[in-house]
Each structure stands twice: as structure tokens, then as C-alpha cells.
Amino acid sequence: MASITTNSIKYFQKGLLTWFEINGRDFPWRKGKKTVYQLIIAEILLQRTKAETAAKYYPIFLKTYPNWKKLGYAKERELQEILKPLGLQVQRANRLFKLSREMKDRKGRFPTTRNEIEQLPIFGQYIANAYELLIQNKKSPLLDVNMSRLLERYFGKRNMSDIRYDPYLQELSYQVVNIDNPKSINWAILDYAQLVCKSRKPVCHNCSINTGCSYYKNNV
DNA sequence: AATACGGGGAA
DNA sequence: TTCCCAGTATT
Structure with a gap:
């Protein structure tokens, strides 16, 4: 060892x-200036999903739901449909739907502390870390x-x-x-x-x- | 600590 | 056909 x-x-x-x-x-979520929304969506698509597959459907998702506001209008069933080619669509759509509701309540603003971030729907340890790294620039x-x-x-x-x-x-x-x-x-x-x-x-x-x-x- | 969720793509 | 995939939430 x-x-x-x-x-x-x-x-x-x-x-x-x-x-x-x-x-x-080279992945779409790595280059250029991305919004917080775009970065979070990328991480959600990447859960238990090959990066190449996520990259393929990432532009389609963002075109359909470009920001928190548009996502807020989506029905859970519609999210299932668009997530279907990525798999885990029932659970993933359910959690993403909950997150969209939460962000609507929060008017698109994320909490700042680690503890609060990890309480958000679909935010487990991995995405919380990704948030810290990509958005808060932490190590x-x-x-x-x-x-x-x-x-x-x-x-x-x-x-x-x-x-x-x-x-x-x-x-x-x-x-x-x-x-x-x-x-x-x-x-x-x-x-x-x-x-x-x-x-x-x-x-x-x-x-x-x-x-x-x-x-x-x-x-x- | 174990288990369910899941379609796509490569081997 | 099998194996694996930028995990999460429930039991």
C-alpha cells in the first residue's frame, strides 16, 4: 500500500x-460562463449517469428549461419524460420537482451555509461538494x-x-x-x-x- | 448497512 | 447479455 x-x-x-x-x-458544463442553474442541472443529470450521455441531453434540457423560472412551470410528469433517456427518471424527476418548488419559494436564491445546502431536495453530499467547488470556489x-x-x-x-x-x-x-x-x-x-x-x-x-x-x- | 431506482452505451 | 455510470433517499 x-x-x-x-x-x-x-x-x-x-x-x-x-x-x-x-x-x-471537454464538456459543455466546463466551458464558458455558466449560471448557477446551469451548473446545478449538469450535476443532477450526471448522477449515476455516464458523462457522455449527460452531455448529449444537457442542451436539450436547458433549451426546454433554461432557468429556475421556466423549470418552476414544469409538471413532474414532464420532468420524468425529459429525464427518461438518462434513467432514474421517476426518482430524479420527483426530487428535481421538489427542488423547483423550493427554489420558487426562495425566489431563485440558494442558501449559503453547507448545512442548509445539504437540506435542499436532490442535494446530497456529492452535489453539495460540487456546489462548493464550482460556485463558491472552495477546495x-x-x-x-x-x-x-x-x-x-x-x-x-x-x-x-x-x-x-x-x-x-x-x-x-x-x-x-x-x-x-x-x-x-x-x-x-x-x-x-x-x-x-x-x-x-x-x-x-x-x-x-x-x-x-x-x-x-x-x-x- | 442494504436496497431501489433505470436507460444508454460499451465490452 | 452483462456491466457500469460525476448519487440520493428510504428502510
């Missing part, structure tokens, strides 16, 4: 950022299945089954994204996990940081 030291984390970050400059992916991790896999392969496995309650992954993820440009390192990690450190057949021979990776040392 790779020891987790300041130096090993710096090496990990440097390797990923270098790779990211050349190989980083918060997009700790999803991708980042978890990469961190676990490189630094060692978690203890708990659920990412959100595993203290090891929680602390490690915050350490890893604690740099001046937290968006870059977050996106670098997600892209690397998707393209190189893949869930099924990780491309270890093309991995530029494999010498520090505990999975590589033990398996290849």
Missing part, C-alpha cells in the same frame, strides 16, 4: 495535472465513484462500503484537491479515472503515475 505523505500526494497531483493539460475532456472534492476508484487503487482501499461515510476516503479526497486550482485537479481526477484508471480494464502500462500506485505494484 502506498504511504500517504505530503510528497506522495504532491507527486500524484503533479502527474494528473500534467496529463490533464493535454488529455482533459471541495467531487468524490464520486470515479475519484474513489482512483484514490483507492493508488493509495489503498477504503474501510466502509459507502463512500460518503468512509473517513479515510473523505479525508484523503480533501487532501488531494487542496491546491490553488481545485477545479483542475478535480476534473483531472475524474477524467483520468474514466480514460486511464478505468473500472474494468485500467490501462496501467499507459499510466504516468503507476510507479507510485499500490494497485500497479501489487497486480501488474
Whole structure:
């Protein structure tokens, strides 16, 4: 198992950022100036959904529902329909509908504290982190299945089954994204996990940081 | 801690 | 056909 030291984390970050400059992916929610609404919708579409699939339906969703006001007019059934190709449409539409109601009551203004944000419908730990990172510019991790896999392969496995309650992954993820440009390192990690450190057949021979990776040392 | 939700796309 | 996906809420 790779020891987790300041130096090993710096090496990990440097390797990923270098790779990211050349190989980083390009998604509609990453480029240009986005409204808070547009960023939140992207994160909702991305839940348990491949980024490419979400990217495909993102423009359609935004064209139909461009802002909180328009979303506020949508019926739950209509949201189900537009979310159908993404899957999880019944639950997702229900929660998004609740959020639209909540935002109507709040006149489009989000709360500012972490605790209040996490109380919003469809806002779990992941989206709350995304909100902090993308909108409040905090050094918060997009700790999803991708980042978890990469961190676990490189630094060692978690203890708990659920990412959100595993203290090891929680602390490690915050350490890893604690740099001046937290968006870059977050996106670098997600892209690397998707393209190189893949869930099924990780491309270890093309991995530029494999010498520090505990999975590589033990398996290849 | 386990489970339901889910269609699309790749292997 | 199977596996996996920028999770969340309920039990």
C-alpha cells in the first residue's frame, strides 16, 4: 500500500495535472460562463449517469428549461419524460420537482451555509461538494465513484462500503484537491479515472503515475 | 448497512 | 447479455 505523505500526494497531483493539460475532456458544463442553474442541472443529470450521455441531453434540457423560472412551470410528469433517456427518471424527476418548488419559494436564491445546502431536495453530499467547488470556489472534492476508484487503487482501499461515510476516503479526497486550482485537479481526477484508471480494464502500462500506485505494484 | 431506482452505451 | 455510470433517499 502506498504511504500517504505530503510528497506522495504532491507527486500524484503533479502527474494528473500534467496529463490533464493535454488529455482533459471537454464538456459543455466546463466551458464558458455558466449560471448557477446551469451548473446545478449538469450535476443532477450526471448522477449515476455516464458523462457522455449527460452531455448529449444537457442542451436539450436547458433549451426546454433554461432557468429556475421556466423549470418552476414544469409538471413532474414532464420532468420524468425529459429525464427518461438518462434513467432514474421517476426518482430524479420527483426530487428535481421538489427542488423547483423550493427554489420558487426562495425566489431563485440558494442558501449559503453547507448545512442548509445539504437540506435542499436532490442535494446530497456529492452535489453539495460540487456546489462548493464550482460556485463558491472552495477546495471541495467531487468524490464520486470515479475519484474513489482512483484514490483507492493508488493509495489503498477504503474501510466502509459507502463512500460518503468512509473517513479515510473523505479525508484523503480533501487532501488531494487542496491546491490553488481545485477545479483542475478535480476534473483531472475524474477524467483520468474514466480514460486511464478505468473500472474494468485500467490501462496501467499507459499510466504516468503507476510507479507510485499500490494497485500497479501489487497486480501488474 | 442494504436496497431501489433505470436507460444508454460499451465490452 | 452483462456491466457500469460525476448519487440520493428510504428502510
